[in-house]
Amino acid sequence: MAAKVGPINPPPSRDEVDDIEVDAFVHAMSRRHGYDFSGYAPSSLKRRVLQLVQSLDVAHVGELTARVLRDDEMVPQVIARLSVPVSEMFRNPAVFRKLRDEVFPVLASYPQINIWQAGCAHGQEVYSLAILLKEAGLYDRCQIFATDFSDEALAKAQEGIFPIRDARLYSENYLAAGGRHTLSDYYHARYDFMKLDARLRDRVTFANHNLVCDGVFCEAQLILCRNVLIYFSDALQDRVLGLFRSSLSRGGFLCLGNRESIRFAPSARDFAPLDAELRLYRNAGGLL
Amino acid sequence: MKTASGLPPHAIVVGCSAGGLAALHQLLGALSGPLPVPMVVVCHSGSEDMRMFCELLESRSGLPVSEAEERQQPEPRHIYVAPSGYHLLIERNGRFALSVDPRVAFSRPSIDVLFESAAEVWGEHLIAVLLTGANSDGAEGSARVRRCGGTLIVQDPETAQVPVMPSAALELAGADHCLPLPEISFLLEALCS
Numbered sequence: 365m366a367a368k369v370g371p372i373n374p375p376p377s378r379d380e381v382d383d384i385e386v387d388a389f390v391h392a393m394s395r396r397h398g399y400d401f402s403g404y405a406p407s408s409l410k411r412r413v414l415q416l417v418q419s420l421d422v423a424h425v426g427e428l429t430a431r432v433l434r435d436d437e438m439v440p441q442v443i444a445r446l447s448v449p450v451s452e453m454f455r456n457p458a459v460f461r462k463l464r465d466e467v468f469p470v471l472a473s474y475p476q477i478n479i480w481q482a483g484c485a486h487g488q489e490v491y492s493l494a495i496l497l498k499e500a501g502l503y504d505r506c507q508i509f510a511t512d513f514s515d516e517a518l519a520k521a522q523e524g525i526f527p528i529r530d531a532r533l534y535s536e537n538y539l540a541a542g543g544r545h546t547l548s549d550y551y552h553a554r555y556d557f558m559k560l561d562a563r564l565r566d567r568v569t570f571a572n573h574n575l576v577c578d579g580v581f582c583e584a585q586l587i588l589c590r591n592v593l594i595y596f597s598d599a600l601q602d603r604v605l606g607l608f609r610s611s612l613s614r615g616g617f618l619c620l621g622n623r624e625s626i627r628f629a630p631s632a633r634d635f636a637p638l639d640a641e642l643r644l645y646r647n648a649g650g651l652l
Numbered sequence: 653m654k655t656a657s658g659l660p661p662h663a664i665v666v667g668c669s670a671g672g673l674a675a676l677h678q679l680l681g682a683l684s685g686p687l688p689v690p691m692v693v694v695c696h697s698g699s700e701d702m703r704m705f706c707e708l709l710e711s712r713s714g715l716p717v718s719e720a721e722e723r724q725q726p727e728p729r730h731i732y733v734a735p736s737g738y739h740l741l742i743e744r745n746g747r748f749a750l751s752v753d754p755r756v757a758f759s760r761p762s763i764d765v766l767f768e769s770a771a772e773v774w775g776e777h778l779i780a781v782l783l784t785g786a787n788s789d790g791a792e793g794s795a796r797v798r799r800c801g802g803t804l805i806v807q808d809p810e811t812a813q814v815p816v817m818p819s820a821a822l823e824l825a826g827a828d829h830c831l832p833l834p835e836i837s838f839l840l841e842a843l844c845s
Contacts, residue, residue: 378799379772379800405743405749406743406744407741407742407743407744407749407769407772408741408749408751408753411751411753411765412753449752449753450752450753450754451752591752594722594738594749594750594751594752595751598723621752622737623721623722623735623737623738623750624722624750625721625722625723625724627723628723
């Protein structure tokens, strides 16, 4: 059998050192700054911390830890880098179409509609939701709470400015989601950016909320939390699903990311699938 | 036939891109049956939904193939394919994890992300296979697999539909074996027996 054997460095056990340093970093963030990442899924967290090390141009995780211990001004930046997931407007358009077609008609029966977008990051999905609610004639009755634990992310979400290069994808998504006009009705293009219509924020409250440690703050008829819990351990995922259950009105809707699995979470037992494929559930607590 | 570490394999990870589906058909088709370890595949296909891909692979190979599910424990004798749009990682408890972090090597799912996380968990008990492809995703991951004591098998670029990916890995990581597809199938069976 022809086998080419090439050179490879002997194992320097860097991984093990990194692991120890990441643990120390997590401990430091918790004790010094009150941000607890111990319930995060370790593999993704480690990747993000190592990326943070690269982008901040520090030598290793140990140095990062030493700096965050002493430099409070670094913390918002660190939190932002550890938190922000990639998103897009009307991501997975089928989900938004389903919300429009099957969830909005139920929401319409409420005199006041509370919606919680948990982990809103840069706000693409909040604006998507606002647009569809406007087109359904429900927006003026809505109160949307868009929360994140990163103040930097919240500030960006509040601006509603996205790179213009994404406009084409967003427009296609919008139409696939069942949008009635064209997306360009809702933004102004300037230089390389698109700025969303400020009126889309009229009924949105941006607020800091950390799913790891904060509690119920409203009774919502719809909660969206897409691709956030995938970064959490089973125990933390279960805690947050319990929080959602307590925050949802009876029959309220929960929308998760397209490939999320809640079958290991005891708190998910009250969530009855409305569309299991699209990860859309109803709070059946007390109904079943 | 032994792994690089001489230890029995616990899992196989496979990466491929352009020409990947045909290569996987050939690789799996040449196996005499399911392997006694889980096989986890990242294939950049450009497809929005990998379930059709899984069905095709299953019907052609006669082996059980499904999309990797978040938090699922991979089982022996089964083939798992990373869902579209998500990185697939092996968590420290040996279960699948997903992430929507930015693309790595222009890819999500990225072969590097799967290989690196698998190498950390399965170490000397891991076999990684890198096949045809048109970019260099998988090279960093291949190097990590070898540093952690795993066995790296790279498709001979001269026999690959698109040689860029296996060539990039060979350049960065070398390989324990560099073979054409039919011999890779044979080797996997030998290493797992």
